Amino acid sequence: MRRLGIVTILTVAAATASAMAGARRAVAQQESPAAKSFWSDVTPQSKDQPRGYAPYQEYCTVCHGAGAGKPGTLALQAKYKGAKPALLADRTDLTPQLIKTYVRNGIAVMPFFRKTEISDADLDAIAAYLTRNNPHDKR
Numbered sequence: 001m002r003r004l005g006i007v008t009i010l011t012v013a014a015a016t017a018s019a020m021a022g023a024r025r026a027v028a029q030q031e032s033p034a035a036k037s038f039w040s041d042v043t044p045q046s047k048d049q050p051r052g053y054a055p056y057q058e059y060c061t062v063c064h065g066a067g068a069g070k071p072g073t074l075a076l077q078a079k080y081k082g083a084k085p086a087l088l089a090d091r092t093d094l095t096p097q098l099i100k101t102y103v104r105n106g107i108a109v110m111p112f113f114r115k116t117e118i119s120d121a122d123l124d125a126i127a128a129y130l131t132r133n134n135p136h137d138k139r
Contacts, residue, residue, distance in 0.1 A: 052129025055122040056089070063110070064088045072110065092134050096127035 063072035066087055077086035085091050103123055106112035118126075 050129055050132050052125035052127070052132075054125075055118075056126050056129045059113075059118055059122065060088065060126065075108065088130055091130065094130050094134070096124075096131055099123075099127045099130055 060072075061070075063070055064076075064087070065073065072088075073086045076084070076088075080086065084093065088094065100123055102110065103113050103118060103126070
């Protein structure tokens with residue numbers, strides 16, 4: 001039995017993330033708009049949540065959330081070694097354009113997401129959520 005290289009493992013992880021996104025979309029199309037997300041227990045936007053919290057929870061925390069087994073968080077933790085927070089929701093240096101570029105084009109093992117997978121409106125809301133604490137980006 002041959003050993004799998006890191007590139008093979010990361011390729012499989014990216015393919016799995018893409019397949020999970022497709023499964024999430026299929027389930028979401030069958031649910032009513034008020035239904036909970038396939039990925040999390042977060043319901044659609046409420047008045048107590050910051051703008052973009054619900055779509056961030058729905059689309060991003062499967063890889064970029066807190067806890068064990070979150071490949072995006074683990075990758076950022078390894079990359080920054082504590083110099084920057086590994087959790088995207090804790091960062092204060094992200095810009096809306098950078099977030100949108102990574103989501104639409106992918107980076108490293110993160111797959112890209114088409115407008116049919118994450119709408120422009122949801123992406124704008126996610127960018128607003130991730131930049132809500134930025135000292136230079138108050139709107």
